[in-house]
Amino acid sequence: MNALKQAELVAEVWPGAALRSARRLTGGVSAQVYALEVAHSSGALAQVVVREHAPVESHYTAELEFLLLKALHSLDLPVPQPILFDAGCTLAANPFVIMTAIPGSSVIPTGEAFEYIDEMASQLFRIHQAPIQNLPALPSRLDPLPEVFEYLPTAAEWGGLKARLRALTDTGFKGAPCLLHGDYWAQNLLWEQGRITGVLDWEDAAIGDPLSDVVGASVELRYLFGREGMQRFIAAYSALSSVDPTRLALWQVYVAAAAQHFMSTWQLAPADEAHRRRHALASLHDAEARLGD
Template structure:
């Protein structure tokens, strides 16, 4: 059966009497295959939905957790796509999948609006952290940066001082109330409307519970990948207008995020020049963090 025929069959199973009009594969996904489906409903109206299919490289939450999380966040009023259906039978499609409401918006940021959008991101992230964790499905915990860092730092003489410095630290775990973490909060996981406001935050497959500084550190690194050191500094300054940052724990989380990136970005389907530039930013981030850690 053709891909169109397969998707048309799936649409009819979830929306009786509906048929597929067209579909568009969306770029940007690494562990999930994402497409926009335009469908004609039985009553004659049309609707757009998002298909999020867990591919063979998927390593995030399973369907039940991802569906429950999105449903809870949507019910809590958070700007996320509403989940519509899920199926892990692999009878309709080759892989487990979610169907989500389509949210109009763009992940692109005009160059002249970068700083303004970064400030909006810093203002929005606390709303994610404020979601009551008791209402969430079971999620991984990210509390202490040291064991996370030691797990991903390569066993190589170049990194030995950083490893020794991290091992010598004590009381590095976050001792506050654990919060909901997106774990990949950066511009390309944000849908913006034409006025520059956030319509939805997408890609919750790595969401966890833990130290809010982990989200801050990851966002700073992602913005550094996209916009260089000024991007990181812009977010940090916007964040610190309302929140404090504990320098040592922040440096440990940044070193971890950068080391994890170095280990995994070869799987992100990047252009060679982009990957080379990102690797250099990650190395510089680790070097700067090591200076703060005292290595």
């Protein structure tokens, strides 16, 4: 979406308003995201975000994003308040959602990493406690098997793990399914003074086993803060909710295997990809060892 189109969009959505500034936000893969400052005719300034969906088929449509954010905002979760959506491409080349901007930074200070990790665990627990009755329809995420076999490395050293997994039966989640974020990591969180002000990018949201979220976040934290960061997060979440160690290991196999399988599509710098791949494979080895205990 170029500057002219952004200005036209502002004038169409807010008659009498003008686009004061715009900048592209980094980090989006499935969408182009822009921060706009809008000057209203009253003189008031507003900060908004436009999330323009990529022109590809996805279950996570602009309408679903709008409805999900609206529902989550009504539950007092720290998400942007949606303003409007355009699913018919009447105002832009692709569907988009306009939402309020949330102040904060995604940077976790190295010297305060454990305090931030504890807060991450607390916020994820609050997400998992949210009522799901009035949410829009979301995918289910209840069982790490059998999909994991598509992602496991093909090298012979993983044959024992594959055999152990194939011998398992009835690995579906038996508890009460909960709201899952699906991509809970540092770049999708905004912070101010050690508190989370925003949880962003809900495109992988689902209903299912909370441990899929716990493991996903812990593996991401391992990339940033090593095994100690991963263990700290799991311990902090475990202090709030009971954690089944076997299911935790199963989801760790799934998340780590999927990470190393898809990592080449994440547009990472070579050194960053190599670093993440090492930690993903180490997480896979750790999970294999726990399943063998």
